[in-house]
Amino acid sequence: MTTKFTDRLWKSVAPVWAKTHQHPFVTGLGDGTLPVESFKYYMKQDYVYLIDYAKMFALASTKAYDLTTSAKFAGLQEATLNGEMELHRQYAERFGISREELEATKPSFVMLAYTSYMLRVAHQGSLAELVSSLLPCTWSYWEIGKHLAKVEGALEHELYGEWVRMYSSDEFGQLAIWLIDVMNELADGKNEQELARLEEHFLYTTKMEYMFWDMAYRKEMWPCEIN
Numbered sequence: 001m002t003t004k005f006t007d008r009l010w011k012s013v014a015p016v017w018a019k020t021h022q023h024p025f026v027t028g029l030g031d032g033t034l035p036v037e038s039f040k041y042y043m044k045q046d047y048v049y050l051i052d053y054a055k056m057f058a059l060a061s062t063k064a065y066d067l068t069t070s071a072k073f074a075g076l077q078e079a080t081l082n083g084e085m086e087l088h089r090q091y092a093e094r095f096g097i098s099r100e101e102l103e104a105t106k107p108s109f110v111m112l113a114y115t116s117y118m119l120r121v122a123h124q125g126s127l128a129e130l131v132s133s134l135l136p137c138t139w140s141y142w143e144i145g146k147h148l149a150k151v152e153g154a155l156e157h158e159l160y161g162e163w164v165r166m167y168s169s170d171e172f173g174q175l176a177i178w179l180i181d182v183m184n185e186l187a188d189g190k191n192e193q194e195l196a197r198l199e200e201h202f203l204y205t206t207k208m209e210y211m212f213w214d215m216a217y218r219k220e221m222w223p224c225e226i227n
């Protein structure tokens with residue numbers, strides 16, 4: 001059996017993913033022990049994260065080499081703005097946070113570093129680089145969703161159940177698989193230097209995913225005394 005490029009990516013981030021599954025934000029989503037204030041903080045930061053992330057799909061659509069892929073990325077931009085962000089708007093409504101307040105969220109350092117890195121890669125790099133930098137977002141959420149769906153009561157939890165159901169759904173899994181397949185197609189025929197660059201983007205944004213959980217858990221704005 002031939003190994004895929006994404007097998008190499010998986011190997012390279014396995015220790016970070018293992019740590020992510022043990023982070024108290026992630027375990028708390030599953031067993032319900034996550035403090036609601038951390039979850040609210042996450043929702044607000046994630047909302048502005050998604051505004052930037054949707055632009056990654058728009059740029060991917062622009063850079064795509066064929067019409068089918070271009071249309072799929074354009075659809076993903078729409079799904080992020082109107083599907084995934086709707087989950088956030090609904091949670092915000094439950095918390096009494098208005099749309100205006102959500103959208104006006106000031107970025108934390110980690111959120112800004114993460115999206116700025118991805119957008120830089122998207123503007124300066126190839127489509128393969130762009131996809132390698134955005135893939136940890138979707139792939140890691142699917143891994144987390146599948147893990148949490150196995151935790152007793154997680155899918156039915158009255159606050160966090162909706163989150164777990166969304167990211168463990170088959171529909172979401174199909175999206176992750178599609179992006180993984182695109183990554184493998186784009187990596188095909190690349191030389192070692194190019195593959196190493198893709199791996200580096202993937203590792204950096206995987207680490208930033210971990211830092212995002214940690215930032216939200218601790219409700220961190222900027223990691224110094226100038227908040």
Ligand SMILES: Cc1ncc(C[n+]2csc(CCO)c2C)c(N)n1
Nearest residue numbers: 046049053079080084137138141212
């Ligand atoms: C920090 C952070 N990382 C990943 C996701 C998950 N996510 C964001 S966009 C997208 C693709 C489909 O809309 C997915 C899966 C998130 N919400 N926040």
